Amino acid sequence: MAWRSEPDRLTPARPAATSRRGVLLGLGAVLLAAAAPATRPIEVAPGLFVLPGLDEDASAANLDALANTGFVIGRDAVAVIDPGGSLAHGRLLRQAIEAVTPLPIRHLVLTHVHPDHAMGAAAFADCGAEVVTHSRLPAALAQRGEFYRRMLEREMGEAAAGSAVLAPTRLVQDRLDLDLGGRVLALQAHPPAHTDHDLSLLDGTTGTLWTGDLLFVRRIPSLDGSLSGWMLELEALRAKEALRAVPGHGPPAVPWPAGAADLTRYLLALRDGTRAAIAAGIGIAEAPARVAPEEAARWRLGEAYHGRNVTAAYRELEWE
Amino acid sequence: MRRRPLLLAALAAPAIARAQGIEPADTPRRAERWRDLKQAIFGDRPVEPAGAALDLSVPPRALDAALVPVGLALSADLAPRVTAIHLVIDENPLPLAATVRAGQPGALRALTTRVRVDAYTNLHVVAETDDARLLEAARFVKAAGGCSAPMGGDLEAARQRMGRMRLTLPEGSPGPDRAVPVQVAISHPNTSGLQMDQLTRLSIPAEFIRSLRVTYAGAPVLEVASDISIAENPTFGFTLAGRPGGELRVLAIDNRDRRFEGHWTLNGAG
Structure with missing residues (x-):
């Protein structure tokens, strides 16, 4: 998820670098200006579709459609990967699926429980799909579900009504293969990284790695698990044989492993900078402005959320 | 202090109702709330503005409502005369976050900690002097959800430690005529008891550090009475004077009467 700013700051000031990058990234700039959720899925590999998310904070206008969501079509069935940030967003995704294929939706995979990825699950409640998650997701949902529900209400108002995560029906401890008919999605449950319950998928048929929020591109990453763990998991993911990856936030697909370069640089700068601050006796109050300040300008929403990542990194690393 | 839970619980309900409000800093209601809180904590004793002698620093907008750093600096004149600092977060369910007492003069010259903030709130500190005066300062903090926000991160690792x-x-051990800043921290979830388990519909029970004592070379330095408004892994920074080579001891006790102890010998080399 993207960490939310407080309600009186619906539009955080964007760094100057954003507009420059926006021009370079054409499509991204259009999405940024439009502030309306995407309705047309992009087929980034045969039978693998992504509904791209917006690099914004949640609002009634954007339906919390912030994360990349999508689906994979096999011979017999469809798997939905991350049903979206709200009931309305989930419905857009479901309409997109039904426009492309008549096959049944049998699997609903949640890469993690953050609301921009999971609160649209309610739109799929009646299709009988199994809900597949990391084995630690139910605990996270129990602890945070109510908090996320209230947060979404604050951000979206009445437009949040009906949004909900569905209870998992199949838990992944380590690995699990989902067979869609002639097409297998290899799911992997990760140790604490972006969150403490991240799930990634590899579509061997097309060489596409679906990372969830283990990969951020363009939008400032958010740390809610373990910084050291995230660096290790990202390194292992980079070694996977895949042509492309679908990031949790950013373009619908990026070349792999080249697409991990910015995140790798960011996490390293965050870790080394925070360790150095702790060693130098810089307090947690001063660290956000002093750790890797150049990184805040390199990412969309960076000025709003980099400091929070420093705080999270500091909390973790001071106990190393 | 013993009557605190009763008195402050009675004041708690409106704070929860307004937890999502974006009320400005200086409304009559906020002023009235602080009057009520002062009455509950300090009775009829007058509380004067501290002015420039007490510098309170809090980020105007918190990066993380569950971990808001608070820093307090006393002027050189005032520091040796301050015997206690009371930290009050007006809109929190239990507003009195901590009372920190000095065991040696000057221990509270520069005081730091980290708190949870549950709604946009005024945060007050009141310094108590050796001649029984009460001096207050305040800052407005924009943050919401700190008390009921679940912890993130690697919870298993946190439990294990x-x-x-x-x-x-940061500046080494104390020396003759050289007081130094010291920070002590204890790994502890410091849960608020306000988080709800969605499966059982029961509150996740509160587990928090209620008392922390620091001594140096056998003499008291600092005594903290704390509550659920202190952030996870309770952390306190203070000022230590004394000869090098002494032993710094920390004893912390949580609400389940678990005792945690730490001790370090502070060598002369800075």
Whole structure:
């Protein structure tokens, strides 16, 4: 998820670098200006579709459609990967699926429980799909579900009504293969990284790695698990044989492993900078402005959320 | 202090109702709330503005409502005369976050900690002097959800290291005529009891550090009475004077009467 700013700051000031990058990234700039959720899925590999998310904070206008969501079509069935940030967003995704294929939706995979990825699950409640998650997701949902529900209400108002995560029906401890008919999605449950319950998928048929929020591109990453763990998991993911990856936030697909370069640089700068601050006796109050300040300008929403990542990194690393 | 839970619980309900409000800093209601809180905590004793002698620093907008750093600096004149600092977060369910008492003069000259903030709130500190005066300062903090927000991060790792303590001496050990900043921290979830388990519909029970005592070379330095408004892994920074080579001891006790101890010998080399 993207960490939310407080309600009186619906539009955080964007760094100057954003507009420059926006021009370079054409499509991204259009999405940024439009502030309306995407309705047309992009087929980034045969039978693998992504509904791209917006690099914004949640609002009634954007339906919390912030994360990349999508689906994979096999011979017999469809798997939905991350049903979206709200009931309305989930419905857009479901309409997109039904426009492309008549096959049944049998699997609903949640890469993690953050609301921009999971609160649209309610739109799929009646299709009988199994809900597949990391084995630690139910605990996270129990602890945070109510908090996320209230947060979404604050951000979206009445437009949040009906949004909900569905209870998992199949838990992944380590690995699990989902067979869609002639097409297998290899799911992997990760140790604490972006969150403490991240799930990634590899579509061997097309060489596409679906990372969830283990990969951020363009939008400032958010740390809610373990910084050291995230660096290790990202390194292992980079070694996977895949042509492309679908990031949790950013373009619908990026070349792999080249697409991990910015995140790798960011996490390293965050870790080394925070360790150095702790060693130098810089307090947690001063660290956000002093750790890797150049990184805040390199990412969309960076000025709003980099400091929070420093705080999270500091909390973790001071106990190393 | 013993009557605190009763009195402050009675004041708690409106704070929860307004937890999502974006009310400005200086409304009559906020002023009235602070009057009520002062009455509950200090009775009829007058509380005067501290002015420039007490510098309170809090980020105007918190990066993380569950971990808001608070820093307090006393002027050189005032520091040796301050015997206690009371930290009050007006809109929190239990507003009195901590009372920190000095065991040696000057221990509270520069005081730091980290708190949870549950709604946009005024944060007050009241310094108590050796001649029984009460001096207040305030800052407005924009943050919401800190008390009921669930913890993130690697919870298993946090559980495993519960009770571990850290000592930080950014300027080295104290020396003759040289008081130094010291920070002590204890790994502890410090849960608020306000988080709800969605499966059982029961509150996740509160587990928090209620008392922390620091001594140096056998003499008291600092005594903290704290509550659920203190952030996870309770952390306190203070000022230590004394000869090098002494032993710094920390004893922390949580609400389940678990005791956690740490001790370090502070060598002369800075």
